[in-house]
Amino acid sequence: MRKHAVLLTVLFALIVTLISVTVIFVEFYKLNRQQYINNIFTKDSVITQIYQDHGQKESSEIMLEANFAVYKFKIEKDIQAQKIILDRGEILKQVGFKDETVMLKKENLASLKKADTLRTTMLAYTHKIYFYIQSPTGYILIQDEELRPYRPWNLLYAYTTIILVLSVSFLLILQRLRPLSRLRRKIAKFGDGVMDISFATDGKDEIALIANELEDTRVKIKTILESRTLFLRNVMHELKTPIAKGTIATQMLDSQKQIDRFTSIFGRLESLVGEFALIEEVTSLNDKSDFKECRLIDIIDGAIDMAMIQKKDVTINIENSKKMFVNYRLYTTAIKNMIDNGIKYSTDKHVRIVMINGELCFESLGDCIKHPLNYYIEPFTKDNPSKNSFGLGLYLVDSILKAHRNVLAHEYENGMNRFIFA
Template identity: 50%
Template sequence: MIKNNAVLATVVFAMAVTVSSVSYTFYQLYENNRAKHIDNIFSKHSLISQIYHTYLVKQISQPIFEANLALYNLDEVLDHHAYEAIVRYGKVLKSDGNTADDLMQDFSLPSSSFDTHVSQQVITSMIEYQGNIYFWVESARHSMLLEDRSIEPYHPVNLISAYGTLMMILLTSFALIIYRLRPLRHLRKQIARFGEGDMGVRFRISGSDEIALIANELDSTQNKIRALIEARTLFLRNIMHELKTPIAKGRIVATMLSDEKQRGRFEGIFERLESLIGEFALIEEIASGNQHHQKSEYRLIDIIDGAIDLAMVEYDAVERNIDASIKVEVDYRLFVTAAKNLIDNAIKYSPEKKMRIWTEEGEIIFANTGEVLKHPLGYYIEPFTKEAPTKDSFGLGLYIVDAILKEHDYILAYERRGEYNCFICVPAKIKRR
């Protein structure tokens, strides 16, 4: 499936990589901006810690401490239940800790003023709860929760808008690419139909893009091919028709000859010409692919019997060892012709004028005794080639056999087995050892 839609798969893969990359980049931007926002807010914690520590060491009174908190929009959370809920369920954004000595260094006050106080840890944590920001300040002696009314949690509205806009552009581009590629699937189906011999198929597509230009060029080429095929078919039919008429007249005239030797010679010549025309017609039918052959199941033994009748040889000359239950799905007329040519070829080149036919693991074997072939099988499959000149052969027999077998998904093979030359019809789906 992927091989048949490689272009679409590539586009989908590229789209997935692009979306993933953009999404990851925006996620990193979100994390970085959020971290900076939190850091900027948390920078306020040092001031809160200093105010809290001065209050702790009794350097400022309660009213002044509350006034300092109000100055920075900080309210102490006094409700016990709210305090517990925020501390327990709030999300800690950041936390830091400083000793009293560290805090004193931030003040330009003499450290001797605080020699009587024990150095202690002050921890400030920034908490987000229900859309509000809180500072939880702790020490060994006291803790308090402050709500910052001037600060809001980080809301990446602009970032989300930019991400959504970019995703919309990418998805729209992807949809446009898929829309533009749709004619390719239709074009592929049309080409497949044309390859199967449907000459009425049309490739033309409206538009001026690259796919439409290719389709229209294919349509123009198809018209030229159709014209060539029609011209060739008309030419061959006319030639065959024109040849058959003088041949028929010649055979009639030959019967009027008083010399039997001359009469037999002329009749043989006209029979050869008729046979040649018939073979040409069969070759044209197979090669053109215009005919839609009707394949059905037939018993192999019936096909062999029909081939023997067509070859006009004696049944005693053909030794058959075929199971009557074996069936093959073929075009009867064509397959009988192929078998006939193999039988005729085997008997013609057999010193005994006999041959054998049998099946073996799905293969159909036509064998005769005689000399081993002087050339590879491919030499004899070519048209107008034969082992030795004879008056009864035009060198088209094996060429026709090979063409018919290919139409039926068979392969013609040759083996020398002892004294036998074996021509084997091998189903293409069988892997030979």
Template identity: 50%
Template structure:
């Protein structure tokens, strides 16, 4: 799955890394700006401490104390219930002494008035519902002041910037996915073309890179189609034109009075007809114009049909097959492949016999004879053979290999003692009753 969507996975990975990086950066900016905001507000604590200390040692009166606080936009919270709620549920942002982890556990210090002036004043900055409070603690009592000139830190600018960047990334990602969609269509079209569908069209509107590639594929496909059509027409015309002189030659050969030359010429023309037939079959298979009509057949019936097509003596073909084995095949093509294997085995065997057996899912054609001098890949090329004087054009195994590939099979070769074994290996399991 990942291999089939590697580009999409890469884009998603890049987007994820980008979003994570941007989010981490903005979070660090948020923490930094919030800390600076708190530090700026907390600079008031020294002024509050000074005013409160002056009030404690009776240097200013209560009205003067309140006036000094109001001058700096500070107002005392006098409602006991509100005081209790803020102390219990507020968040301590900073303190000039050792902060208490829980506000509700803090109680006024029970010290005498004579010593309270010498006691330290602890000021804590508290945030509650967007408001900033200064909680002043001393030996005598505590005091809660609301700073009306400032508010808690609101990262509106950062949130707006973060949202804008995320929106840009989302739109960019959407555009990338949208621009990559034609690749999926193009991949399916190429797959269809590879399967032999010459009618598929790659034409695509646009002037981007994908459209340019698709349109170049369309042009290439048109050239390939033209070459295939030209080759097919040429081969068919050649084969058609050759059939007429061959037919005339066979008729003329029958008029010869001498038996030996007559048989020789008839053999030559028969070989030419055979060659044309093999050429026609090769052209159909390799050009992709051969439409297989696969059906389910018993393997033993296919072998019998091949023996009849090879016009071989039944005594020369020994079979040990399970009658229940069935194969999905184009009967005519598969019979042709088996016929060629039987012909080869009989032709190159000193005792002119071939044995056909089943080994698991594999069909084995074995005969006595000399081991192959070259790898099997050499013999499945057209017009290759070890004995040029033999009655053969070197197309037998080439045709066998082409037909087997169309049936999801491969041809293999093994040397077992003095036996040559040509093996049809199915890539899919055969069926049994």
């Protein structure tokens, strides 16, 4: 839902507008139709006047028909047709009735004996207008040959035009939002490390301006990352040469004590450069081309070999069929660091690797860590400075897990530290 919030907002506004316009037109249709009915019903005065004159003067039926014909009125004489029209016709308006009862049947005329006024009903049937006149002496059904029932063509035309305008406007808005959707997908790819993707566009609207600004930012970020990578690689390359020379020169010393001391110093420097190189590789991991599906048990075996420890020091409770989509070398390094960390700080020098709720866990006996986990995943931090470590182990693990869209978690239970790849 949140991914399409703008689209849903526009769609909601369109629906509300369509409903509002429809309600307004329906009410206007009712009002306009009633006004039309009221206007055409004024002809009842002419009809009743002619009919009353006919009753008072007792003129012939031919004269009555002739008087009606002058005003384009036609008397319906067919009894069967009268019955059908009175039964099926739509009553548009009535006057002269003292209650709501519709009295259109000939057998109800007895109740009119007591009335001095005429009762007039206007009906619509088969696109024709009829006036049904009831009097104390009889009734008559007259068709108006000029009038037609109300037809809302003008309203329908206006309503259709407005709906089309709103629909076209909505489609134009969608068309304008399409570049935003494409831009979102490009940003997602850029976030995944695809540095060569381009945000540039030829448009001049607000979205195009944002896209071009992002393109300028992308170029700057790419340049900075390339400069950083080049700098780190050159520094590490330049460091390796004096370290190698120093290691060779150490063997020329006369004192074995000095030889051991300098060998240890240069060994630690070489290890530090190696860890820096690995950190640089993790942080500059741009794509997933080196990722592949591997059996987790094979990754753990590779980590044990890399750690150069005995397999008896590690208990593995992992299904052989469990697979993961990872960068094999980096993930192996992360597991190797967790094994080293567990053996180094546990009381029994033993690590247990298990799967709990689908998450890889490393368990070891010992005291609970003294600081929150966030403290240990910072570079060059450790509890015991005397330990033979640079404090980069968990920092490197955390960086590798982030490259795999995972996080490092910790919990302590019953004297056991449990580090989790979540």
